[in-house]
Amino acid sequence: MGGNGKHRWKISFYRSTSSGKQPPKEFLCPISGSLMSDPVIVASGQTFERRSVQVCREFGYAPELPDGTRPDFSNLIPNMAIKTTILNWCDQHHSDRPHPPDLASVEKNVRALMEDSRVDQGIRVSERELLKGVAERPPIMFSHAATELGRGRVDHFYSSSSEESVVIASPSPYTPLPFATRPSCYSSSPSSSEIVELETLNPNSNSNSNSDSIHLSAEEEELMTKLSSSVIVEQEEAVISLRKLTRTKEELRVSLCTPRLLSALRSLIVSRYSTVQVNAAASLVNLSLEKPNKVKIVRSGFVPPLVDVLKSGSGESQEHAAGALFSLALEEDNKMAIGVLGALPPLMHSLVRSESERTRHDSALALYHLTLVESNRIKLVKLNAVPTLLALSKAPRSAGRVLLILCNLAICGEGRSAMLDANAVECLVGMLRRNELDSESTRENCVAALYALSHGSMRFRGLAREAKAVEVLSEVEKRGSERAREKAKRLLMIMRGGGGGGGGRADDGEPDWEGVLDSGTGVGLGAGTRYRVGPGRSLHAANSTTF
Numbered sequence: 001m002g003g004n005g006k007h008r009w010k011i012s013f014y015r016s017t018s019s020g021k022q023p024p025k026e027f028l029c030p031i032s033g034s035l036m037s038d039p040v041i042v043a044s045g046q047t048f049e050r051r052s053v054q055v056c057r058e059f060g061y062a063p064e065l066p067d068g069t070r071p072d073f074s075n076l077i078p079n080m081a082i083k084t085t086i087l088n089w090c091d092q093h094h095s096d097r098p099h100p101p102d103l104a105s106v107e108k109n110v111r112a113l114m115e116d117s118r119v120d121q122g123i124r125v126s127e128r129e130l131l132k133g134v135a136e137r138p139p140i141m142f143s144h145a146a147t148e149l150g151r152g153r154v155d156h157f158y159s160s161s162s163e164e165s166v167v168i169a170s171p172s173p174y175t176p177l178p179f180a181t182r183p184s185c186y187s188s189s190p191s192s193s194e195i196v197e198l199e200t201l202n203p204n205s206n207s208n209s210n211s212d213s214i215h216l217s218a219e220e221e222e223l224m225t226k227l228s229s230s231v232i233v234e235q236e237e238a239v240i241s242l243r244k245l246t247r248t249k250e251e252l253r254v255s256l257c258t259p260r261l262l263s264a265l266r267s268l269i270v271s272r273y274s275t276v277q278v279n280a281a282a283s284l285v286n287l288s289l290e291k292p293n294k295v296k297i298v299r300s301g302f303v304p305p306l307v308d309v310l311k312s313g314s315g316e317s318q319e320h321a322a323g324a325l326f327s328l329a330l331e332e333d334n335k336m337a338i339g340v341l342g343a344l345p346p347l348m349h350s351l352v353r354s355e356s357e358r359t360r361h362d363s364a365l366a367l368y369h370l371t372l373v374e375s376n377r378i379k380l381v382k383l384n385a386v387p388t389l390l391a392l393s394k395a396p397r398s399a400g401r402v403l404l405i406l407c408n409l410a411i412c413g414e415g416r417s418a419m420l421d422a423n424a425v426e427c428l429v430g431m432l433r434r435n436e437l438d439s440e441s442t443r444e445n446c447v448a449a450l451y452a453l454s455h456g457s458m459r460f461r462g463l464a465r466e467a468k469a470v471e472v473l474s475e476v477e478k479r480g481s482e483r484a485r486e487k488a489k490r491l492l493m494i495m496r497g498g499g500g501g502g503g504g505r506a507d508d509g510e511p512d513w514e515g516v517l518d519s520g521t522g523v524g525l526g527a528g529t530r531y532r533v534g535p536g537r538s539l540h541a542a543n544s545t546t547f
Contacts, residue, residue, distance in 0.1 A: 021093055026333075027086045029101075030065060031056065032109055036086060037098035039079040044072035044301040045337040047079050055106045063113050069259050069299050077340055081375035183285055183323025183365075184358045220261060227264035232273055239268060239279035246286035253286060257293040262300040269305040274314050281309060281320035288324055294331035303328075303341040310346040319358045322350055326366040335369065339376035348385050351402075352392065364401035371408035378414050380405075386418040390427050396436050403445040410452035420459055425450065429467040432476060440481045447476060447487040454494050461495060470495055 029036050029049035038050040046065070053073050056062060062070040090097045226238030242265070246253045268280035284302065287293050302324070309321040325343055328334050343366070350363040370376045386409065393402045406424070409415030428450050437443045450469070454460045464470075473495070476488040 023086075023089060023095075026082070027089065031063060031113070032101055032106055034101050035090075035098040036082070037100050039082045039086070040076040041079045041337060041340050042071050042073050043075040043304070044069070045298045045303060045334075045341060046071050047082055047337075049101060049106075050076065051101055051103065051106050052110070055103070055110050059107075059110055059114065061110060061114055063110075064117060065299070067296055067299065069262075069296060071299070072301050079336075079340065081336060081340075183326050183362045185282070185285060185319045185323035185362065220256060220258065223256075224260055224264060227261070227268065232276065235268060235271070235273070235276050236279070239265075239276055239283055242283040243279050243286065246283055250290060253290045254292055257287050257290070257296060259300065262297065262302070266300065266302055266305060269302065270308055270313075274317070277309065277313060277317045278320065281306075281313075281317050281324065285320050285323045285327060288327040291331070294328050295333050298328055298331075298334045298337055303338055303343060307342050307346050310343075310350055315356055315359075318350065318354065319356050319362070322347070322354075322359045322362040322366060326362040326369070329366045329369040335373040336375055339370055339373065339379055344370065344376065344379050345383060348380070348383060348388070352388060360398070361401065364398075364405065368401070368404040368408065371405055374412060377409055377412045381409060381412075381414045381418045386415070386424070387422045390419070390422055390424055393427065393431065394436075399431065399437055400439060400442040400445070403442060403449060407445055407449045407452060410449050411455075413456075416453055416455070416457060419449075419453060420457065420463065423463075425453060425460065425463040425469070426467040428453075429464070429469045429472050433468075433472045440484070443476070444481060444484045444487070447473075447480070447484050447491070451487045451491055454491060464491075464495055 023035055026047075027035055029039075029052050030046065031052040032049055034049065036047070036049045039047050040050045040053060041047050042053060048071070053076060057073050062073060064070055087097055089095075223238050223242055226234040227242075229235060229238075242256070242261075246256065265280055265284065268276050269284065271277045271280065284297065284306075288297055306321045306324055309317050310325070313321060325338065325347065329338055347363045347367050347370075350359050351367065354360050354363070367380070371380060386406075389402050389406055389409075392398045393406065406419065410419055410424075428446050431437060431446055432443065437446060450464075450473075454464075470492065473488040473492050477485050477492060480488060
């Protein structure tokens, strides 16, 4: 917003629908304000109309977005998922499908934005920061349960216990899975080794000083100077200091997460020097814990370097990279971008091959959250991940977290087909029969995955009968938890030819699949049902896949 009161991002070229319903803001190009006909994801993670990006490139201009960041137009990736969604929305609302915007109109719009930015530069710095601060400090509302993990080793940044991965919170109809929102690599207290390292690098600092007295602008300037330094020792001091500052003070995490600091931190994530890389990645995990920072971090271009660290970083850096991707994946607006920017293959590889329990744990939870989005479910299926996940589910110590991902894959057509082809029914029934699952929540998820596979599949009943599922499900119906019993009951009704729960038979004698599934929520059974997380432990099963 400039000093003359003009508001940017208001130019719009889309035509209203006959129903008068406006398209979701995610369907509009942030530059032109029009419904996107050829959406592309740029290197910094945002989605724009291709022609808008081309014009900005020609003009050498990167507009400042409402969140204060500037996009990186160096690489473009077609966003087919959002394009398909836009076309479906237009068809459903009887709206004309979008056409590429007129080149002259886009050029005029970009010139207007460039002029606005020049006017903006005339505002006093203090006024501009004040205006930006209003937008950067919205009320913080978390949609997931903020549960904590157990304390672990004290000589390390990490704190989760290998015997407990997630604490189940009270049920809420608004959360698909109420579990910890903090990566296993996060600790609210410093490790003893880190305190020694801090005192060595900063002998004049007082570790007991009151952080509330820090002037943020001065702190940021000092950090920026050292973060941007070519002297490795100064870089180390800066990232260790940033890690310490962002560990416990929520207000510092939000205030320090500025475009300048993020830009400097991004290059240090892939530093050749282990201490710099580890502490830079750990600082990013801390910054990512705050909801207002999550989208800002992804839009600042951190996903590609995190992917690089996950592929080739040190073991400790990989733990932080997996934790950061998990934390960022909690934000709905980040899920699609993280998938498009290539995080799924290295996360899958880390889940299978990493020697670190924490890396496997956070990789699994990142994959769970990312596969809440249809496009990422399809990507994971195309990576041929289903056979690997089924193999991992047979290992008791990894079954709990892997079943969460399989439950998500089972609710889409591609995932169901791949799972049925990979003999998932026999695998899941066998796990229940052998009583290999180490928690009630994991058993519930196993039954939930079977229930999801039954949706709309003519093959399911035959495969379930071959696996002798009736006997196993009858036992679950008698002795399982309330959630598991109800799912087993519905499955038995399907197996025996009844609809159940408001279902029934269609005219052709087949069960009314839609009636059965519509009687619950998703693949659950009732408003309070959701997948649940049980204890996750280290993985020992061998795997012959290429992951």
